[in-house]
Amino acid sequence: MSQSIEWSPLPLPSGSEHEQAVRQSLSNTAPRWVTLAWLYADAKVQAATLPSIIDNHDVLAQAKTGTGKTLAFLVPSIQRLLDSPAPPQSLTSILVLSPTRELALQIGVAAEGLLKASNYGVRCVVGGTNIETDKRQLKTQRADVLVATPGRLVDLLENGGLKPRLSQLRTLVLDEADRLLDAGFRKELLKILEALPDRQAVRRQTLLFSATIPTEVHTIASVALSKDHHFISTLKEEDVNVHEHVIQEVAVVAMADMLPASLEVLRREEEQAPARGGFKVMVFLPTARAAALYHDVFAALPTRYPVWEIHSRMSQSKRNKSTEEFRQAPTGVLFSSDVTARGIDVQGVTAVVQVGLPSSAEQYVHRLGRTARAGNKGHGVLVLAEFETMFLNDKTMRTFPLQTYPAISPGAVSSSRALVDQALGTVPDEAKAQAYQAWLGYYNSNLRALKWSQADLVRHANDYARDSLRYRSGEPWQAPGLLAKTVGKMGLKGVPGLHIVKDVQGGGQRAPRGGQGVPQPDLVEGGMGGHKMNGARGGFGGQRGGRARGGFRGVPRGRGGPRTN
Numbered sequence: 001m002s003q004s005i006e007w008s009p010l011p012l013p014s015g016s017e018h019e020q021a022v023r024q025s026l027s028n029t030a031p032r033w034v035t036l037a038w039l040y041a042d043a044k045v046q047a048a049t050l051p052s053i054i055d056n057h058d059v060l061a062q063a064k065t066g067t068g069k070t071l072a073f074l075v076p077s078i079q080r081l082l083d084s085p086a087p088p089q090s091l092t093s094i095l096v097l098s099p100t101r102e103l104a105l106q107i108g109v110a111a112e113g114l115l116k117a118s119n120y121g122v123r124c125v126v127g128g129t130n131i132e133t134d135k136r137q138l139k140t141q142r143a144d145v146l147v148a149t150p151g152r153l154v155d156l157l158e159n160g161g162l163k164p165r166l167s168q169l170r171t172l173v174l175d176e177a178d179r180l181l182d183a184g185f186r187k188e189l190l191k192i193l194e195a196l197p198d199r200q201a202v203r204r205q206t207l208l209f210s211a212t213i214p215t216e217v218h219t220i221a222s223v224a225l226s227k228d229h230h231f232i233s234t235l236k237e238e239d240v241n242v243h244e245h246v247i248q249e250v251a252v253v254a255m256a257d258m259l260p261a262s263l264e265v266l267r268r269e270e271e272q273a274p275a276r277g278g279f280k281v282m283v284f285l286p287t288a289r290a291a292a293l294y295h296d297v298f299a300a301l302p303t304r305y306p307v308w309e310i311h312s313r314m315s316q317s318k319r320n321k322s323t324e325e326f327r328q329a330p331t332g333v334l335f336s337s338d339v340t341a342r343g344i345d346v347q348g349v350t351a352v353v354q355v356g357l358p359s360s361a362e363q364y365v366h367r368l369g370r371t372a373r374a375g376n377k378g379h380g381v382l383v384l385a386e387f388e389t390m391f392l393n394d395k396t397m398r399t400f401p402l403q404t405y406p407a408i409s410p411g412a413v414s415s416s417r418a419l420v421d422q423a424l425g426t427v428p429d430e431a432k433a434q435a436y437q438a439w440l441g442y443y444n445s446n447l448r449a450l451k452w453s454q455a456d457l458v459r460h461a462n463d464y465a466r467d468s469l470r471y472r473s474g475e476p477w478q479a480p481g482l483l484a485k486t487v488g489k490m491g492l493k494g495v496p497g498l499h500i501v502k503d504v505q506g507g508g509q510r511a512p513r514g515g516q517g518v519p520q521p522d523l524v525e526g527g528m529g530g531h532k533m534n535g536a537r538g539g540f541g542g543q544r545g546g547r548a549r550g551g552f553r554g555v556p557r558g559r560g561g562p563r564t565n
């Protein structure tokens with residue numbers, strides 16, 4: 001381990017001038033200087049983990065969202081790289097894994113900033129991009145720091161000749177570690193760990209970071225961490241892992257009023273912009289199709305603000321464009337599935353609105369964490385349908401200071417409704433049918449928590465299509481058509497109320513990537529050309545999906561109950 005990092009434990013005052021200096025140092029100066037500057041800033045997780053990381057311990061670290069975990073693992077690992085003899089071009093020293101592509105790209109940019117003044121190289125390999133380019137560049141360019149999503153990394157290990165490049169790996173980082181260790185990624189994680197050299201032989205250090213570390217992750221983490229690893233949490237025992245200064249409100253509305261209520265919530269956020277420091281909002285929906293539909297509806301509404309969408313049904317280049325434009329925009333709304341729920345650091349997000357049942361309390365925490373980052377203010381609104389309020393009884397959710405959202409009057413709902421209905425008129429039936437199918441899939445995996453029968457599910461889904469989406473099919477009203485194959489895969493064969501068709505309208509209801517036929521929450525990384533349901537837990541508080549295979553030796557595959565911290 002490098003002995004050359006000079007640092008002082010003296011608590012120096014932090015403030016905006018200082019913060020500016022730190023920020024500048026990140027892009028302009030040598031990493032050693034960054035290390036010094038960074039220690040004096042008000043980023044507890046960095047100060048708390050640095051001594052253990054410098055001492056070459058494996059670390060499992062937990063700290064609230066937006067408190068600087070990325071630099072907490074990047075700066076010491078990069079410092080260590082710089083203080084060691086330069087490795088040959090063909091070797092990677094630091095491997096960072098991220099569950100989502102956007103987060104991987106963001107970490108890559110941060111690493112590049114730290115290595116700007118050096119000859120070392122950073123490469124990002126993520127799903128949805130040309131793997132041949134990755135292979136070529138990994139052969140010819142430096143990749144001292146490699147940031148990857150698990151699926152693409154496994155592809156490169158199995159078919160891209162990547163293994164020798166990792167033969168001297170010094171640091172392995174699992175960002176959003178609880179997600180990476182979750183059932184949805186287990187198979188890939190195991191393959192990656194097996195492909196890495198023996199940790200003792202290369203004295204490899206492993207660093208696991210997340211804002212949420214459910215109890216069982218401590219057990220599962222042992223596959224990656226040494227026995228004497230340090231667990232470091234900046235959360236006090238009685239602490240909850242959301243920021244106290246973020247006002248969190250819950251609006252409960254009739255399912256048919258979710259879209260109008262969302263419009264009203266955004267109208268109020270816009271109205272409150274001067275007090276909230278602006279109007280830049282992320283709206284999270286449970287599925288990719290719902291995010292797309294909300295985006296299309298809001299794009300057709302006579303609102304003043306620009307809107308973007310991001311979810312796994314878009315090409316990676318479109319996802320990148322949305323992320324970039326939203327990052328740069330002073331104001332606007334991004335409709336997102338859970339692909340941006342974790343880690344994404346966009347400056348100036350004034351509010352996070354979560355519409356519909358979040359897949360877990362952890363996911364609620366991560367989504368909320370897109371606002372109020374780095375000590376800034378923020379506001380969170382959770383919009384639930386009446387039947388989704390059981391989510392508030394979750395053990396973890398009950399520890400949060402949730403407030404009731406100021407009532408949305410029937411008058412406000414009906415004027416929003418009229419606007420929304422007009423906008424819905426411009427949305428193709430195909431998009432509504434896709435949102436309906438995705439809705440069925442998502443709530444189907446939450447039946448136990450909802451205390452619904454399959455017939456209840458279909459009844460509610462049809463209400464959603466008819467009353468929320470204004471899906472018009474003629475007289476008598478019929479639900480959007482579903483292929484018998486899709487219905488079979490959802491386990492809904494014979495459930496009354498479904499409309500089985502031979503061919504779906506416009507060929508739009510293809511089975512999702514990966515051919516599963518069953519829409520799932522959009523917690524997708526999407527590598528390996530397949531649709532990975534990252535949270536293959538089978539839904540909040542409910543049944544576990546049967547899709548997650550594998551499992552670490554001696555580690556239970558899952559939990560029966562809700563995900564709590």
Ligand SMILES: Nc1ncnc2c1ncn2[C@@H]1O[C@H](COP(=O)(O)OP(=O)(O)OP(=O)(O)O)[C@@H](O)[C@H]1O
Pocket residue numbers: 019022023038039041042043046063064065066067068069070071210211342343344345369370373374
């Ligand atoms: N020492 C520091 N001084 C000033 N700003 C910092 C410092 N460390 C990090 N930041 C800034 O704080 C913001 C949040 O950091 P980061 O994205 O690493 O948070 P995080 O803890 O990883 O969040 P999440 O849990 O959402 O992944 C970033 O904009 C980052 O540049």
